[in-house]
Every structure is written in structure tokens, then in C-alpha cells.
Amino acid sequence: MSTLRQQNPLIHCMTNLVVTNFTANGLLAIGASPVMAYAKEETHEMAEAADALLLNIGTPSETVVESMIHAGQAANKKGTPVILDPVGAGATSFRNEMIARILQHVDITLIRGNAGEIAAILGEVGTVKGVDAQIKTDPVVLAKRAAEELKTLIVVTGEQDVVTDGSRTVTIKNGHEWLTRVVGTGCLLGGVLAAYLAINRDDKIKAAAEGLAYYGVAAERAYAKASDRGVASFQLEFLDALSTLSEEEAESFYRMEWL
Known part of the structure; x- marks a missing residue:
């Protein structure tokens, strides 16, 4: 986190219409610089200039996905x-095709x-409600x-988060259920x-x-301060925590296990 704040990486976010503002504010809070560019005519230049690229298909269309591919x-070339x-x-066939x-x-x-989204990519069928x-x-x-089938690093989020490249695996048990009650926390x-991958490409x-x-x-930390007020206050406290929480303090609360 201290390195991230020093380097201020530029993150090109091609994200969905619902979460653009929250994503931008969240990235600013941690010390990154967000940019949102979607037009096919400029996305390749913006991606070349960025330190990382986020593709979020929350509100997909043929035009947006074409721009994402460009x-x-x-980004791949750089x-x-x-x-x-x-x-x-898994919600619709169009979304799966994109x-x-x-x-x-x-x-x-x-x-x-x-878990439902990752399973859907692998062709498994679960219970779908809207986009959940x-x-x-x-x-x-x-x-x-x-990770083995898609040949990439996989993060499955939930009550317990899992990160794996197929051979090395880490579980993380930090977080709070109120994250699911604020739109955009998963997208952020x-x-x-x-941003983290932008500053540490050697050990992704x-x-x-x-x-x-x-x-x-x-x-x-946000829940501890906002639990008696509600989710709107939680959202604000969460952004504050992202901007003020020190690396040393955060590490003392990590519940991380390498399997």
C-alpha cells in the first residue's frame, strides 16, 4: 500500500454504468489514478498509457466489448x-458470449x-437472480x-476469498457482509x-x-464505525478507511493462509 501511494499507478477502468463514480473514488482513496475511457477510437492509446486495465462487463454491449478487446x-502488447x-x-447467453x-x-x-460467476465461465449452472x-x-x-482450465490467476470472492494460479493458493478471511449491501464494492x-498488480508484477x-x-x-474498520448508523454511513466510512488505513495496521489484522 505504501508503494502504491508513492507510485500512483494509472488504472484504465472499462467498468459498468452503475459503479463508475464509486470505482473512481475508491481508486483515488487508495492512492491510484483512475481513468474511464470507452470509445474504440481511443481505448488502445489509453490502455498503452495505463499501468493496469480493468474490464468489467456489468452492463455489456457489442460496442463496449469490442472496445474492451481493442x-x-x-495492454497485452505492452x-x-x-x-x-x-x-x-451465467445470467444471459449474450453475457456469456461476450x-x-x-x-x-x-x-x-x-x-x-x-463462485457462481467463475463456475458459469466453466460451464456449470447455478442459481441466478438478476446478475447474481x-x-x-x-x-x-x-x-x-x-486457474488450470483458463490458464490465469483466479480470485473467487465470498465469505472466504481464494486466490490461486493452480499451484499456489491463498485464502483470505477478512471483510464484512455489509460489502454486499453497497452497490459497487465488488466492482471496486x-x-x-x-492497482496492486500494477505495482507488483513479479509476484501476482x-x-x-x-x-x-x-x-x-x-x-x-468501516463496519465498526458505522454499524449503529446503517449502510450509507458504511459506504462513506469504507472510503475513508481505504484512504487512511496504514499498511502496518492492516497487516496486523490480516487473516491470510497459504495452502
Whole structure:
């Protein structure tokens, strides 16, 4: 985190319409610089200039996905980390097709999703409500299978977060359930992981694990201050925690285990 704040990485976020403002503010809070660019005519230039690229398909369209592919390929040429957040995977056939197109044409560094979304990418069917998918599968087993099949780093988020490249695996038990009651916290996490990967490309699994743990501790601190007021206050306290929580303080609360 201290390195991140010093380096101020530029994170190109191609995210969904619902969470743009919250994602930008969250990235500013941790010390990164967000930029949102979607037009096909400029995404490749923005991706070339950025230190990491986030592709979030929360509100997909043919035009947006085409722009994402252009940006992703430009990032690949520069060796820039590309993070995919397959929001709502399994909800519709169109959404599944768009995810498949991105995976076919872009080399993804890390995929972050809940268990239902990761399972849907692998072709498993779960319970879908809107864009929220659920499946009863051991998240560690699921994450390892996804890493092996998709040949990329996998993050499965939930009550216990899992990070794996198929051989090395980390579980993180920080966080709070109120994160699920504020729109955009999962999407912002994709941007935070992008920022962590931007400053530590040599050990991506360690970078992702530390990003998840820091994010979780910030949520725990926010809940402790806002529990008697409600989720709106939690959202504000969470942004404050992301901007003020020191690396040393966060590490003392990490619940991280290497398997």
C-alpha cells in the first residue's frame, strides 16, 4: 500500500454504468489514478498509457466489448496486467458470449468473480437472480479448476476469498457482509486488484492476496464505525478507511493462509 501511494499507478477502468463514480473514488482513496475511457477510437492509446486495465462487463454491449478487446490487446502488447470482472456470468447467453469473446481475444492476467460467476465461465449452472449467481461448490476446488482450465490467476470472492494460479493458493478471511449491501464494492475490488498488480508484477498472487486482505480490513474498520448508523454511513466510512488505513495496521489484522 505504501508503494502504491508513492507510485500512483494509472488504472484504465472499462467498468459498468452503475459503479463508475464509486470505482473512481475508491481508486483515488487508495492512492491510484483512475481513468474511464470507452470509445474504440481511443481505448488502445489509453490502455498503452495505463499501468493496469480493468474490464468489467456489468452492463455489456457489442460496442463496449469490442472496445474492451481493442484495449486488452493493446495492454497485452505492452505487458500491462489485464483484470477481468465477469459480472453476472451465467445470467444471459449474450453475457456469456461476450465473456467468451474477451477470453478468446485477450490474454487475461486475473479473473475476479464470485463462485457462481467463475463456475458459469466453466460451464456449470447455478442459481441466478438478476446478475447474481450462486453455486454450491468448494471455492478452493473451483478456483484451482478455473486457474488450470483458463490458464490465469483466479480470485473467487465470498465469505472466504481464494486466490490461486493452480499451484499456489491463498485464502483470505477478512471483510464484512455489509460489502454486499453497497452497490459497487465488488466492482471496486477489481480496480483495487488491478492497482496492486500494477505495482507488483513479479509476484501476482502475493499482490492479489494483499489487495484482498487490505480491502477486507478496511471493510471491517468501516463496519465498526458505522454499524449503529446503517449502510450509507458504511459506504462513506469504507472510503475513508481505504484512504487512511496504514499498511502496518492492516497487516496486523490480516487473516491470510497459504495452502
